[in-house]
Amino acid sequence: MDVDLFDFDLPPERIALRPAVPRDAARLLVLEGAGPKEGQGVMRDLHVADLPGVLRPGDCLVFNDTRVIPAQLEGRRGEARVGATLHKRIDLRRWQAFVRNAKRVRPGDRIDFGAGVIALAEARDEEGGYTLFFEGEEPVELLLDRAGTMPLPPYIAGKRAVDARDREDYQTMFAQKDGAVAAPTAALHFTPDLIARLEAAGVAVEKVTLHVGAGTFLPVKASDTKDHRMHAEWGSIDAAVADRLNAVRESGGRVIAVGTTSLRVLESAADAESARVRGWTGETRIFITPGYAFRVVDGLMTNFHLPRSTLFMLVSAMMGLERMQAAYAHAIAQGYRFYSYGDASLLLPGG
Incomplete structure (x- = not known):
């Protein structure tokens, strides 16, 4: 149709x-x-x-x-600001992610999302996103609780900031x-x-x-x-x-x-x-x-x-x-x- x-x-x-x-x-x-x-x-x-x-x-x-899960992340690769929205879990430490400013990221780069949360950009997919491998031994859920925000839809997040109320x-x-x-x-x-x-x-x-x-x-x-x-x-x-x-x-x-x-x-x-x-x-x-x-x-x-x-x-x-x-x-x-x-x-x- x-x-x-x-x-x-x-x-x-x-x-x-x-x-x-x-x-x-x-x-x-x-x-x-x-x-x-x-x-x-x-x-x-x-x-x-x-x-x-x-x-x-x-x-x-x-x-x-x-x-x-608080799957919206904001971080840096060197001096470049990089955003990531996780959208599909692959295994215990890997997620597929849509990446904002992906042109500043190459396979093998480490992205620092703050609060001690660092992810390795592994393979780039055909849509411009990446497989992210989260370093360390803590469960990824704990890392996201610390560094992530609720992934509000773009038609909301584009009009106001995500805040504490959105967690509930x-x-x-x-x-x-x-x-x-x-x-x-x-x-x-x-x-x-x-x-x-x-x-x-x-x-x-x-x-x-x-x-x-x-x-x-x-x-x-x-x-x-x-x-x-x-x-x-x-x-x-x-x-x-x-x-x-x-x-x-x-x-x-x-x-x-x-x-x-x-x-x-x-x-x-x-x-x-x-x-x-x-x-x-x-x-x-x-x-x-x-x-x-x-x-x-x-x-x-x-x-x-x-x-x-x-x-x-x-x-x-x-x-x-x-x-x-x-x-x-x-x-x-x-x-x-x-x-x-x-x-x-x-x-x-x-x-």
Whole structure:
């Protein structure tokens, strides 16, 4: 498909620079039922705190339990200032990184990130980044806690400085497994009180893992979606969780992914023939565009995404491109806040 089809104009003031307080006070645009255009299906303006009254007993929300690491580093190679954003772990001491001012770095150079954190630039990749080897014996996680900052998306970091609040704001209540360099942002809206109210309403909660990479923020440079290559991300779903999700669907409940990252794990773990979820661990490059037949996901809660992004393509695959264009136009007109710290949508194509 032509990537231009997924473009739209977003006023800069619609980009959220801080999350809602409390988290579940964020607005929620609910789209229910099939129909590609505005006026077909149902569209409601609610708040995240209203979820217990929107979902049905027997439904299941699936969250991503990855934990964002402080993967943004600023350092020097000699007199040259060098920035690095880690985006994929290779082994215990090596990470692939996008490097700013990479022309000043050569293989074999040592980059001093301060606080006693030094990395060796090993191999340069085809996109201009590097494999970084972190020297010393301390776990890399401890080094990053000391020298790194939270890797806020460029549309936030370009407008204000990262600060201490972001260490908490850019982490979900489900964060357990270190490895993400971007938050699964739809889950940022949840609080322990909201989860308790959902469970009291008969809505189940399950967790999967996808370590979100910085590639999620890269623009689609191809003019046609068939020419775009997704970055690989590591994910996992436990076999017992898969069995419980299959039981939810068999009993008439809906499996609703909270965030596109959870959705990508579930669809990567789905058996093509039986449409059942399996226990699974591995890398996924799944790229979902209109025409994709969802196997196990019945709905999606997600934030509002960038124009021309793979994530806007994904939501258009679920609800139809024209329907999502109309929904985003409505959200812009009604003052919804966009992107990582912004408001949310709930997409229920089956109603």
